[in-house]
Amino acid sequence: MTTGSDLNPAFAQVRFAGLRFTPLSVEDTVAALMARAPDATFAAFVTPNAEHAFLRRRDAQFRRCGDTCWISTNDSRVLGRAARLAGLDLKFAPGVYVVDQMFKTAISPNDSISIVGATPQIVADLVRQFGLTMVVQHIPPMGFINDPEAVARAVDFVVKNPARFVL
Numbered sequence: 001m002t003t004g005s006d007l008n009p010a011f012a013q014v015r016f017a018g019l020r021f022t023p024l025s026v027e028d029t030v031a032a033l034m035a036r037a038p039d040a041t042f043a044a045f046v047t048p049n050a051e052h053a054f055l056r057r058r059d060a061q062f063r064r065c066g067d068t069c070w071i072s073t074n075d076s077r078v079l080g081r082a083a084r085l086a087g088l089d090l091k092f093a094p095g096v097y098v099v100d101q102m103f104k105t106a107i108s109p110n111d112s113i114s115i116v117g118a119t120p121q122i123v124a125d126l127v128r129q130f131g132l133t134m135v136v137q138h139i140p141p142m143g144f145i146n147d148p149e150a151v152a153r154a155v156d157f158v159v160k161n162p163a164r165f166v167l
Contacts, residue, residue: 011032011071014088014090016083016086017079018056019052020072021048021072023073024071025091026092026098028091029093029098030106033045033102033106034106038112042162043070044068044070045073047073047075047095048072048079049079050078073098075093075095109132110133111134111164113134113166113167114163115135116138116140116158117167120137120139123135123137134163138161140153
């Protein structure tokens, strides 16, 4: 995986509550994600919340994953308010807002999308609503993050199904 600083050093980065943030608005995050070339190497976008601050203290691998994401926007009103008290403006750009905005304003029917999780009905509804033509899905078992074999199958699916967007 490429690190955030390798991908775009122009994004401001701040640390708060042990987490790295790129304080972008929803609109700026969507613009950055859509500006990436469709065939660019894989880069992760994460939206840390208060639980992430707790998990990163206990799990070194979780911490490394968060620290290597290309864009890391604030998904917590609580963290946002606390950061304001410390003089930081993290902005509020939760993943659900970003993805919603991408589908409504930017993703084209021919953008390739790989989805890990959700139900077949949800994916069928997305395909129908947005006229998507290049969507594949992998449905791992519930709690798969604690099953190394299931995680390996999910990663293998993503590797074998390169897409502009992996959700």
